[in-house]
Amino acid sequence: EIVLTQSPATLSLSPGDRATLSCRASQSIGSDLVWYLQKPGQVPRLLLYDTSKRATGIPARFSGSGSGTDFTLTISSLEPEDFAVYYCQQRRQWPLTFGGGTKVEIK
Amino acid sequence: EVQLVESGGGLAQPGRSLRLSCVASGFNFDDYAMHWVRQRPGKGLEWVSGITWNSGSVGYADSVKGRFTISRDNTKNSLYLDMNSLRVDDTALYYCVKPLEVWFREGPFDPWGQGTLVTVSS
Numbered sequence: 001e002i003v004l005t006q007s008p009a010t011l012s013l014s015p016g017d018r019a020t021l022s023c024r025a026s027q028s029i030g031s032d033l034v035w036y037l038q039k040p041g042q043v044p045r046l047l048l049y050d051t052s053k054r055a056t057g058i059p060a061r062f063s064g065s066g067s068g069t070d071f072t073l074t075i076s077s078l079e080p081e082d083f084a085v086y087y088c089q090q091r092r093q094w095p096l097t098f099g100g101g102t103k104v105e106i107k
Numbered sequence: 108e109v110q111l112v113e114s115g116g117g118l119a120q121p122g123r124s125l126r127l128s129c130v131a132s133g134f135n136f137d138d139y140a141m142h143w144v145r146q147r148p149g150k151g152l153e154w155v156s157g158i159t160w161n162s163g164s165v166g167y168a169d170s171v172k173g174r175f176t177i178s179r180d181n182t183k184n185s186l187y188l189d190m191n192s193l194r195v196d197d198t199a200l201y202y203c204v205k206p207l208e209v210w211f212r213e214g215p216f217d218p219w220g221q222g223t224l225v226t227v228s229s
Contacts, residue, residue: 001169034215036152043222044152049207049215087152091213094166096142096154 002026002090006099012107019075021102023088028068032092035064035073038101039084047086048073078104109133109218111203116223119193127223129186129203137161137181140212143188145199146222155201156188159212171197193227200224 003026013019023033031051036044046055051071052064061076075082083106088099115127127143142157156177158165165177176189186203201223204216 032213036216038152043202043219044216045219046207046215046217049211055207055215055217085151089152089154089214089216091211091215094157094213095168096157096166096213098144098152098154101151 001095002029002092002097004088004090004097004099006088006102008102009100010103010105012105013078014107015078015080017078019078019082019104021073021086023071023073023099025069025090029090029092031067032090033064033066033071034089034091036087036089037084038087044087109205111205111218111220113201113203113220113223116201116225118226118228120229121193121195121227123193124189124191125193125225127188127190127201127225129220131184131186131205134205136184138209139205141179141186142204142214142216143177144202144204144216146202147196147199157213158186190225195227198225198227
């Protein structure tokens with residue numbers, strides 16, 4: 001099973017700040033990494049797939065990078081609606097796995 | 108519009124069984140692999156099980172292997188999860204999810220259903 005480790009667990013930032021979230025895989029997954037965000041009481045929403053491809057309707061302030069085992073989600077300038085929990089997921093092999101999540105909270 | 112509507116959740120005692128269903132609409136259901144993902148209260152996301160378009164291949168998380176069975180009926184646009192020998196730690200919101208495109212067997216998942224809540228308690 002591929003283990004995904006997200007860091008930090010919590011990120012305390014202000015609107016307008018740059019956010020950098022990390023996801024590390026226990027073995028190489030190429031570029032088969034997905035990011036979701038989940039707001040309180042809501043269903044998870046697809047953000048990025050194949051490391052860096054934005055899903056429909058996702059603004060350009062969200063970007064992804066990395067390959068192999070180390071991946072980064074960057075939010076260039078936080079908007080109020082971006083404060084949420086972010087999860088990474090590997091789609092390289094079954095069993096599919098998610099990271100434990102990073103909560104981006106208002107400082 | 109793609110819709111995934113789960114049902115079948117509820118309260119069950121440890122050791123008992125439940126069957127979850129997901130009815131899909133708005134896309135060619137029989138072209139897509141489908142999956143179940145769960146979220147325990149206040150916790151993160153956990154992939155539970157997946158099934159290919161023709162049921163030719165299925166997969167399970169280690170935590171449910173041997174207890175849960177995924178299946179589908181393409182004539183009814185429906186996905187199922189038979190949950191046996193339920194444990195307290197199976198308590199979670201269970202989401203039915205669809206891959207973004209036909210060729211994305213393992214995700215990304217979009218959209219997600221609203222989920223059905225399973226509570227296992229004596």
